[in-house]
Amino acid sequence: MAFLYAHFEEERVSPVTLDVSKIHAELKQIEQEEGVRILYACESGSRAWGFPSKDSDYDVRFIYVRPVEWYLSIFEKRDVIERPISDLLDINGWDLKKALNLFRKSNPPLLEWLQSPIPYLESFSVTEKIRQLSPLTFSPRSTMYHYLRMAKGNFREYLQGDLVKIKKYFYVLRPILACGWIGKYGTMPPMEFEELVEQMLPASTLKEEVYTLLTRKKAGVEFDLEPKISVINDFLERQIAYFEETAKHISDSGEKQDQALDGLFRDALKEVWGS
Known part of the structure; x- marks a missing residue:
């Protein structure tokens, strides 16, 4: 291993970086184009894990909410927003209703987002309220x-x-x-x-x-x-x-917290869009 390590030491390359203001600008543009409010955005990939490659994308993930009228429909609608990968930026997000339904199932990717060491944006109180419920829903x-x-x-x-x-x-x-x-x-x-x-x-x-x-x-x-x-x-x-x-014998103690999550969703709509 010593020989291999010395060999690769000669080929060090600095990771490619992206101005965080570009991430903020892209999030603002998504809000304007989609008519949504972004509640939370964070880094979710190898950069947040602590081992990015020199050309790693910025894996930005976010949770957003649409106006109240959007949810008052008999039709199923698309509940994700995705953008093509461009200039190291891989960005997509989930509607709050989708996120809460996954949260009640103890969805690990979402739980990782909520504790990312690289947050880019956190607006309103809903994200912190979700975190407070995490110990109860965790499976x-x-x-x-x-x-x-x-x-x-x-x-x-x-x-x-x-x-x-x-x-x-x-x-x-x-x-x-x-x-x-x-x-x-x-x-x-x-x-x-x-x-x-x-x-x-x-x-x-x-x-x-x-x-x-x-x-x-x-x-x-x-x-x-x-x-x-x-x-x-x-x-x-x-x-x-x-x-x-x-894994066959470990506890499965997570609780759904349906009533609390329903209330949280309604409170978020009021906080973001008003009564």
């Missing part, structure tokens, strides 16, 4: 299964054989460590990869190898196919097998 079992499926899929697709796509280790390690967090604390795991590593891995050769990879990633090194890292592969294989069994 350890369904959330663990979400992360376990993610880990299994990436492990199976990218980390088999003697040569592997080395950057994909992050996309298996993070969900597996998230499973460990849920098993230990019974709460939504933090988004930041480094916090998961610190909390879930004891001092060991495994932890050293993970931090070596993270250091290279933060330095802007572009990973290609490399020899697999046996200590990490072995750990992931054991953990996947362990959580496949553990």
